[in-house]
Amino acid sequence: MRNQLSVVSNSQMTNSFRPEIRNAQSLEEIRVVEKPRSLFDKLYGEDVVRKAFILIALAFVWEAYGRWLNNDLLFPTFGATITAFAKGVANGVLPGRAWGSIRVLLMGYAAGVILAAMLTGLAIASRIGRDFLETMTSMFNPLPAIALLPLALIWFGLGNGSLVFVLVHSVTWAIALNTHAGFLSVSKTLKMVGRNYGLGGPAFIMKILIPAAFPSILTGLKIGWAFAWRTLIAAELVFGVSSGSGGLGWFIFENKNMLDIPNVFAGLLTVILIGLVVENLIFRIIEQRTINRWGVHS
Amino acid sequence: MDRDEPLLKVSGVTLQYKTTSHIVTATYRVGFEMLKSDRFVLLGPSGCGKSTLQKAVGGYITPTEGEMRLKGKLITKPGPDRMMVFQEFDQLLPWKTVQQNVAFALEAAKKMPKREAADRAGHYVEMVGLSKFSNSYPHMLSGGMKQRVAIARGMAMEPDILLMDEPFAALDALTRRKMQDELLSLWDKTRFTVMFVTHSIAEAIKIGNRILLLSPHPGRVQAELNSATTPEDVAHLERQIHEMLFSEAAPEAAHA
Numbered sequence: 001m002r003n004q005l006s007v008v009s010n011s012q013m014t015n016s017f018r019p020e021i022r023n024a025q026s027l028e029e030i031r032v033v034e035k036p037r038s039l040f041d042k043l044y045g046e047d048v049v050r051k052a053f054i055l056i057a058l059a060f061v062w063e064a065y066g067r068w069l070n071n072d073l074l075f076p077t078f079g080a081t082i083t084a085f086a087k088g089v090a091n092g093v094l095p096g097r098a099w100g101s102i103r104v105l106l107m108g109y110a111a112g113v114i115l116a117a118m119l120t121g122l123a124i125a126s127r128i129g130r131d132f133l134e135t136m137t138s139m140f141n142p143l144p145a146i147a148l149l150p151l152a153l154i155w156f157g158l159g160n161g162s163l164v165f166v167l168v169h170s171v172t173w174a175i176a177l178n179t180h181a182g183f184l185s186v187s188k189t190l191k192m193v194g195r196n197y198g199l200g201g202p203a204f205i206m207k208i209l210i211p212a213a214f215p216s217i218l219t220g221l222k223i224g225w226a227f228a229w230r231t232l233i234a235a236e237l238v239f240g241v242s243s244g245s246g247g248l249g250w251f252i253f254e255n256k257n258m259l260d261i262p263n264v265f266a267g268l269l270t271v272i273l274i275g276l277v278v279e280n281l282i283f284r285i286i287e288q289r290t291i292n293r294w295g296v297h298s
Numbered sequence: 299m300d301r302d303e304p305l306l307k308v309s310g311v312t313l314q315y316k317t318t319s320h321i322v323t324a325t326y327r328v329g330f331e332m333l334k335s336d337r338f339v340l341l342g343p344s345g346c347g348k349s350t351l352q353k354a355v356g357g358y359i360t361p362t363e364g365e366m367r368l369k370g371k372l373i374t375k376p377g378p379d380r381m382m383v384f385q386e387f388d389q390l391l392p393w394k395t396v397q398q399n400v401a402f403a404l405e406a407a408k409k410m411p412k413r414e415a416a417d418r419a420g421h422y423v424e425m426v427g428l429s430k431f432s433n434s435y436p437h438m439l440s441g442g443m444k445q446r447v448a449i450a451r452g453m454a455m456e457p458d459i460l461l462m463d464e465p466f467a468a469l470d471a472l473t474r475r476k477m478q479d480e481l482l483s484l485w486d487k488t489r490f491t492v493m494f495v496t497h498s499i500a501e502a503i504k505i506g507n508r509i510l511l512l513s514p515h516p517g518r519v520q521a522e523l524n525s526a527t528t529p530e531d532v533a534h535l536e537r538q539i540h541e542m543l544f545s546e547a548a549p550e551a552a553h554a
Contacts, residue, residue: 189384189389190391192356192376193382196380196381196407211393212392293435294437296437
């Protein structure tokens with residue numbers, strides 16, 4: 001049409017002719033309008049604020065119900081629980097018990113991680129290793145770790161040994177399963193890139209496979225942690241770790257026997273708090289430093 | 299090395315791969331020679347085994363017949379003397395920045411000291427025009443930028459041959475044209491040897507100085523042509539290749 005322009009006389013220009021437009025809008029005309037969001041809007045956008053609000057609301061409901069029930073043996077108020085918690089922290093009982101639990105947990109967790117690493121290493125190295133891992137995980141993963149406690153008590157007696165044994169069982173399979181799945185899902189291209197660099201064997205696993213499968217590995221570590229924490233508290237309810245200085249589970253059980261229910265609640269609160277700290281602080285930070293920064297998600 | 303001595307000599311190479319039910323022959327007795335500073339293009343329709351052939355040169359597939367020699371040495375496994383640039387955008391290590399991606403290749407494959415690797419990586423990142431992004435992670439880059447990093451990584455290794463497997467196929471048309479121009483200007487600077495796989499006739503003529511035309515099912519050498527530069531020659535060559543590809547393809551299509 002533009003070529004025909006010269007041929008078409010002015011009078012013939014009907015409304016079908018449209019002039020070309022170039023740079024119609026100069027930059028000055030476009031005003032960038034920025035409007036600050038309202039305070040409420042900004043606060044509501046924050047995860048932490050919304051969740052804190054829910055927690056405060058729950059505390060109010062708890063307090064109200066406790067006062068209405070007025071029976072410390074069945075359901076102590078929020079205030080009574082916090083008082084018991086503060087007293088427990090101040091006299092050093094609660095931190096001591098918590099440390100007792102965490103120490104055993106870390107031992108079991110570390111042993112479980114090492115075992116899982118060895119199993120997945122074998123599974124990568126050979127076909128039979130893979131079959132072994134798959135058979136073992138499908139057998140033992142559905143078996144609740146706590147069900148092994150009676151057996152562990154016979155083998156290792158009353159003590160840390162039994163606890164570590166059930167912890168290893170609860171941690172290993174979850175981590176091995178996820179790590180193995182992660183290794184299998186590493187993209188073919190990345191594996192070819194690794195081999196292009198001339199990497200092989202352990203160097204290939206350390207420098208290519210593990211970082212590439214890290215989202216899955218981290219998921220495994222998180223699930224393993226949650227399993228281990230639950231298993232430990234449950235196991236401790238059955239018996240104290242060693243006489244006099246048991247863990248949190250034993251603390252809860254002891255206080256229930258003495259009908260000191262606010263202390264039972266304080267013990268439960270500690271279990272919850274530790275779980276929250278590990279999930280939302282430790283694992284969150286690891287996530288932000290790794291998979292969020294790399295833009296990879298499982 | 300003598301100037302006329304081929305850098306890569308592929309002779310009588312038959313490649314086969316297994317599917318669950320069949321053994322498929324990808325290429326049948328393919329032979330060609332590449333000289334230093336060649337821009338050698340493998341061109342053909344899908345199913346002509348051009349990518350498989352390049353993967354074999356890369357060392358990922360062992361030929362069932364024939365042999366491939368790089369500087370007289372038999373190719374048996376992948377190695378950093380033949381750097382691959384893949385079509386896929388996920389070929390960069392997502393846990394490393396642009397700079398680290400290039401440097402890591404040097405450290406891992408050439409056992410280069412960290413400092414030296416970083417220097418050389420910086421140089422090549424600058425060469426592909428990504429200095430501003432050297433501390434960005436791959437997921438923050440566009441497709442074209444990712445491919446540029448992969449090219450920088452390949453070139454930084456200063457391999458005997460750079461193997462490029464349809465590196466621009468997943469890019470939009472405008473970016474692809476720009477990348478082709480950039481690749482040629484990079485070649486002008488360092489005169490690296492590159493083997494380039496494509497199914498686009500226009501791209502083959504633009505990128506290559508020598509074109510190996512493969513026919514499909516299984517891949518055989520149909521022609522080995524010199525590329526053209528003047529517009530008339532380009533048009534002529536393009537028509538010629540077109541005819542060769544489609545006169546062959548028509549009866550085969552009827553069978554299928």
